[in-house]
Amino acid sequence: MSLPVRIHQLEVAYGGRKQDAVVAVNGVDIEIGSGEFGVLLGPSGCGKSTVLNTIAGLISPTAGTITVGDQVFFDKSRDINLKPEKRGLGMVFQSYALWPHMTVFDNVAFPLRRRHVKREQIASRVGEMLELVRCQQYAKRYPHELSGGQQQRIALARTLVGKPAVVLFDEPLSNLDAELRIQLRDELALLHSEIAFTAVYVTHDQAEAYGLASKLFVLRDGRVEQTGPPLNVYHAPATEYVASFLGANSWAGEIVGREGKRLVVDSEYGIIESTSDPKGLGVGDTAVVAAYPDRIGLQRDPSGAGVVVSKRFGGAAMEIVVALGPANDDRLRIRRAADLVDVHEGDRVRLVVDPADALVYAGRPTHASDREHRPVPLDVQS
Numbered sequence: 510m511s512l513p514v515r516i517h518q519l520e521v522a523y524g525g526r527k528q529d530a531v532v533a534v535n536g537v538d539i540e541i542g543s544g545e546f547g548v549l550l551g552p553s554g555c556g557k558s559t560v561l562n563t564i565a566g567l568i569s570p571t572a573g574t575i576t577v578g579d580q581v582f583f584d585k586s587r588d589i590n591l592k593p594e595k596r597g598l599g600m601v602f603q604s605y606a607l608w609p610h611m612t613v614f615d616n617v618a619f620p621l622r623r624r625h626v627k628r629e630q631i632a633s634r635v636g637e638m639l640e641l642v643r644c645q646q647y648a649k650r651y652p653h654e655l656s657g658g659q660q661q662r663i664a665l666a667r668t669l670v671g672k673p674a675v676v677l678f679d680e681p682l683s684n685l686d687a688e689l690r691i692q693l694r695d696e697l698a699l700l701h702s703e704i705a706f707t708a709v710y711v712t713h714d715q716a717e718a719y720g721l722a723s724k725l726f727v728l729r730d731g732r733v734e735q736t737g738p739p740l741n742v743y744h745a746p747a748t749e750y751v752a753s754f755l756g757a758n759s760w761a762g763e764i765v766g767r768e769g770k771r772l773v774v775d776s777e778y779g780i781i782e783s784t785s786d787p788k789g790l791g792v793g794d795t796a797v798v799a800a801y802p803d804r805i806g807l808q809r810d811p812s813g814a815g816v817v818v819s820k821r822f823g824g825a826a827m828e829i830v831v832a833l834g835p836a837n838d839d840r841l842r843i844r845r846a847a848d849l850v851d852v853h854e855g856d857r858v859r860l861v862v863d864p865a866d867a868l869v870y871a872g873r874p875t876h877a878s879d880r881e882h883r884p885v886p887l888d889v890q891s
C-alpha cells in the first residue's frame with residue numbers, strides 16, 4: 510500500500526523568532542501522488558533535508574500543513590504535530606545506520622520482531638527482502654563484513670520489510686563511488702516498481718534525480734522553483750536558475766527583434782535566435798540566453814565574440830571552454846562529439862545554436878557563485 514503526501518505552505522525558520530533566525534523553507538507546496546517517486550533536487554543549503562525532516566517529524570515547521578493519506582501529520586493552525594514514531598514512515602539515510610552487533614538477518618528482521626510478527630513469517634519476509642536486494646547470501650554476516658553498497662542494500666531491506674506506505678530518502682547513495690551509485694540507483698528504481706510505496710527522495714545529483722523521479726521538484730532558497738516530470742523540466746526549464754542548475758550555460762543579451770514566435774537576441778556571444786517564446790519579453794528588453802553544453806555548436810569566425818580557451822578529450826565527447834574576447838570569468842562549457850569539433854585553442858568562434866535549443870529568460874544570468882543558497886536573515890517578527 511502507498512499513500513499520497515501533501516505539503517502546503519510549509520515554512521521553517523531555524524532559531525525561531527530570534528533576530529538571527531534563518532528561513533530555511535519559505536512557503537513550499539509539494540504534492541506526491543500515491544506510489545509516485547518524488548525527488549527534491551537543489552543545491553546545497555536550498556532546504557531539501559529540512560523539508561524531508563519535517564515530514565519525518567524531526568523538525569517542527571513554523572507554519573503550514575503536512576498530510577499523508579487522510580492523516581494530518583502537522584497543522585500549525587490546528588496545533589497538530591504527530592510524533593515521529595506515530596507517522597509510520599520508512600527512512601533511508603546517507604549513513605547506513607545498521608546495528609553493528611546484529612547479523613544482516615537480524616537487522617532486517619528487527620522492525621518485524623518489534624511488531625511481534627510470527628517467527629515463520631519473519632523468516633519468509635526477511636528472505637524475500639534479502640532476495641529483492643540481492644543479498645540473500647549475506648544473511649549471517651555482520652555489517653562490518655559487508656561493502657558500503659551491500660550495507661546500503663541491507664538498510665533498504667530493513668526499511669522496506671515493514672511495508673511502509675511512504676519512504677523518505679536523504680541522499681542515500683552519496684557515500685558510494687560513482688559506478689555503485691548508478692547501479693544502486695537502477696536497483697532502487699526496480700524495487701520501487703516491484704513494491705508499492707511513495708518515495709520522497711532528496712538529492713543534489715541530477716542524474717540520480719532524472720533516473721528515479723516520476724515527479725521532480727527543483728528547490729531554490731527554500732522555495733519550489735519548478736515541478737514536473739524530469740524530462741519536461743529538463744527540456745523546458747521554467748527559469749534561468751533551473752536551466753543553469755541543470756547544467757545549461759547562460760549569458761547576457763538584449764532582445765533586438767521578434768518575428769512571430771522567433772526572438773532575435775543580440776547576446777554577448779553574438780546574435781542568437783530562439784523559439785522558446787518567453788512570456789512578457791519584447792524588443793529592447795534585457796534577456797539571458799541559456800543552452801545545454803551539448804546543444805551549442807562552434808564555428809571558426811575571425812569576427813566571432815568567443816575565444817576557445819581550452820579543448821580537452823572527455824571520453825564520449827570533447828570538452829570545450831569558450832570565453833569572451835579578452836578571456837574573463839564568463840565562460841561557456843560545451844560538450845560535442847569529437848567528429849563535430851573543428852576548432853582549436855585560441856580560435857575565435859561564433860556560437861551556432863538551433864533556435865529550438867536557445868532558451869531565453871528575462872533578467873541577467875545567475876552565475877555559479879550566486880547559486881549556493883545564502884541564508885536570509887529573518888525580518889524581525891513581532
Ligand SMILES: Nc1ncnc2c1ncn2[C@@H]1O[C@H](COP(=O)(O)OP(=O)(O)OP(=O)(O)O)[C@@H](O)[C@H]1O
Nearest residue numbers: 523531533552553554555556557558559560713884
Ligand atoms: N540546525 C540548524 N540551525 C540553523 N540553520 C540551519 C540548521 N540546519 C540547516 N540550517 C540552514 O538551513 C538552510 C537549509 O539547510 P538544509 O540542510 O535543509 O539544506 P539542503 O538543501 O539539504 O543542503 P545539503 O544538500 O547541503 O544538505 C541552510 O542555509 C542551512 O545552513
